[in-house]
Every structure is written in structure tokens, then in C-alpha cells.
Amino acid sequence: MPHRKSEITEQELNDLLSLIKQVYGYDFTGYSKASLLRRFQKVMDDAKMKTAYDLRFYLTNDRKHFDWFLQTVTVNVTEMFRDPGFYKAVREKVIQRLATYPIIKIWHAGCSTGEEVFSMAILLHEAGLLERTKIYATDINPANLEKAKKGIMPLQQMKDYTFNYQQSGGNRDFADYYTARYNGALIRKELRDNIVFAQHNLVTDGMFNEFQLICCRNVLIYFEKELQNRVISLFEESLSSLGYLALGIKESLLFTEVRNKFEPVDLKNKIFRKKQ
């Protein structure tokens, strides 16, 4: 017996992507197909659909289900101080440089439910810079942003996050950064005050400000090369001269066309700087 209840071919996937683009305005056509196939299979399995035709019917005839579809098809997995070594590198190589700007503007693109944004806010707070920083945290998915605005993490994660924080070079009491209530950990309000959460779709939306640091971690991995090029060009345009670009630690500029516009600051942790 086949283990999978649902099957979908690449052709069926492409047809569905056209439909979603036309009806809902979300353009996934430049996304990596290997990953999207898995996401669509997950959608179909969760909704107990057997064929791509079922999914087509569902998306065509029931617009109210689209929110659920979007939530399931996008990857919303994240954690605080993910890759502690990356945050250590930010502490050591980026934060003090940012201190030279009177007002610091940061764009966190693809922020999911906010865990990495709060991590960055903690670094800025410890460096005494948070008060003059504005962090624009954007995501394609409105449900993620609603969650992020609340600033509540599952309490059972805090043990792992505390470990990550310490690995990142943090030496304060991590428990001071949140209030435990029932099963949640509420991130302290002062850490969230200078964060603006807003919807932004990297595929269809453009530049909206100029930044000294753009953080976009583990978002580009879901894009094909062509879309990666477009999005990194958008970042390049949105960075001030000598501004920083931070990617996920397995994301590379090497396979993109705009690689020559950046110089590495920390190759292992994928921190780059826009050339002058």
C-alpha cells in the first residue's frame, strides 16, 4: 500500500500555482518546486484530499479556506537565536558598526512569528542601541504577523532558547526577557516597542525604506535562482551604502548574479556588506 494518500505531479502543481496567482494574487511560481511539492502534498494530506483535482476544486469554490491553505503551504518553523553562532557573529561584527548611525533601521524580511526578530532586539538592547533602532519585520503571511504582534512564545521552548541565547554569547539572565504566564512566555514590552510588524510579499512588493541591516534568513531557500536574484537585488537597493545583509547559514550569494555587489563580513555565518 502506498504510504502517501495524495499524489501530485509537477504539471498539476504548476496549474495550481497559476490558479492561485490569478484568483488570490499570491505568486508562488518562482518558488523551488521540490519544496513546494512537499508542501502541497502536506496540504492535501491534512485536508484528506486524494488528487490535485480535489485541491483545485477546493481553492476555486471556497475562498474562505485560502487562509488555512496559505498557513499550511508556507513554512512557519522558526526559533529564538536560531544558529547561535550567527548571533555571536552579529554581536561581534555588526552591532558596534551600527552604533555609529544616529538612527538605526533594520528590515527583517520573512520574520514568520517573530522569534528571530525578538532575538535581534535582545542583542540591540544589550548593546544599548534598541531605543534608537526601528525594526521593520515583514512576512507574507498575515496569520504569522498577528501571532508575532502578541509576542508570546510557547513556554516549553524557553529552555532551548535559553541554551541558544547563552551559546550566542549572551551572559545575562534570559528569564528577565519574558514573563511566564500559563503555557506562554510573553516577551517584555520594551523589547517589542520599536518593532513594526507589517505584511510584505518579497515576490510582488518593492522597496519601502533604506536600511543599515537587512536580515532574511531561511527564506531564499524556498525560491528558485531567478527569484533569488530579484529579491537580493531588492535588498541591495534597500540597503544604505556599506549596509549589512544577513542570510541563513546555508544560503549563498555565490549562485546569484548580484554577488559582486557585496563583500563578505563573515562567510561562515553568511553576513555580507554592500560595497560602497
Place this chain on the structure above:
Amino acid sequence: MMPVTKHDIIVIGGSAGSIPVVSAILDGLSPSLNVPVIIVLHRQRNVNSEMTRIFQSKSRKIKVTEPEDKEPVLPGHIYLAPQNYHLLVEQEKCFSLDYSEQVHFSRPSIDVTFESIANVYGSKTLGILLSGANKDGTNGVEYILQHKGKVLVQDPATAEYPAMVRFAIEKCSEVIVYSPDELVQYIANVSTNNA
């Protein structure tokens, strides 16, 4: 036994107890290896890993690397799935990484990589499943077989943790069960005679 099928890719999945077998397989590879070899091992997350170095003994001429996103999948290269990501292959034969939910408590998951490779390489896929203590791998083995690829699994009697291969053998009667020595020999032959 000499392999008769031409394989375009070798993908190896292992968990607890599999590292010595992976090492032996790598030692047996011909320096003129002309297919990509992809290794997926269950590893700890968010801790520094020396795994690529463990596999990089001095005698081995072929370097083991962790691929970055969209890196091309090249013949004669040995790739190790990075910690904390699923490893996928696109139709245009480049890697994609994926940070979605764990599968069988694992990221990287063997199922995910096996299935993705079978989608691209079909009947030219050679999958190897080794020692391990969880259920990951079985669905991937089945998927490779559905796509007419070939799968060898380590004989459970020789595995430090036999559960993972036992699940696969129970579910898929077409797998070939080999001892570690037979695995090493078969893959050595593939790596020399696969022209």
C-alpha cells in the same frame, strides 16, 4: 555480484550506529567515481558538528562537503546533508534546502531526501539504508522502489540498531539485504564500472 543497472546517483541514509558503515563505504569508493553520492544522517541540532571532518580521513581523495542552497549536484562529489535542514534536489539538478517541520523527529529526514531524489533521478536512483533506531527511511525506500530505482539495506543482524532497516524490509519486499561488506563491495563496483 556485479551491478548491471546504471545508477546516476547514490543516496545513503543512516542513523544511530551507521557511521562506521558509511566510513567503510566511502573508503571503498573509486577515485574515479562519476556519480554524486549524498549522505543523510540524523544529527544533533544547534551544536557544532565535526561530521564532515570525521568522514574526511587522509586516505580519501574525494572531499565530503555540506551543500549550500542551489549548489549544483555534481558527479564525483560526496555531499553530507547539513544539520537542521531537509535536503532536496530540484529537476535542474541543484540542491534546495528546506527548514520545514521535522519528519519522524528528524531534520534532515532520510524520507525527504530519498523521495526528492527519486522524483528527479527515477530508476537511476540507488538508495542505501543503514543502521538506525527510528522509522525514518521506510517511506523513502518505498518511494524509490515505486520509481523503479534500486534499494540496498543493511542486514539487520549486522546493524547496531536494527529497527530502521527492519521497518523497511517489512514494508518493502523488493529491497536487497546486504551485509556491510557486501554493501561496500557493491558500491565500490558501481563507482568504478558506472561509465
